Amino acid sequence: MFCKHCGKEIDDKAIVCPHCGVQVAKLPSQESKTNVLAIIGFIFSFFIPIVGLICSIIGRKNAAECGGNGHGLATAGLVISILWMVLGVLLVIIVSCAAAAL
């Protein structure tokens, strides 16, 4: 490829142009990675809240490394997981109260 700044031919894999020192490609760490755990956490939060909760917590931490990718999704997964677990606990309490009343 050719440097966008000075126009000289440089290596295709070059990140910084050796002629003028201008950055021509993104550094590997700057690439936006897909936050897989945030996606998994979000999906699981609907079916298996405890798995969704754990994946969402890790996904939220990973979001920083992924350039903020999946932060909102992981937060949503976290909230949904907690809501389902609260609902589950409430349901157990209601059912056990109802069973005791009988």
Ligand SMILES: [Zn+2]
């Ligand atoms: Zn250059």
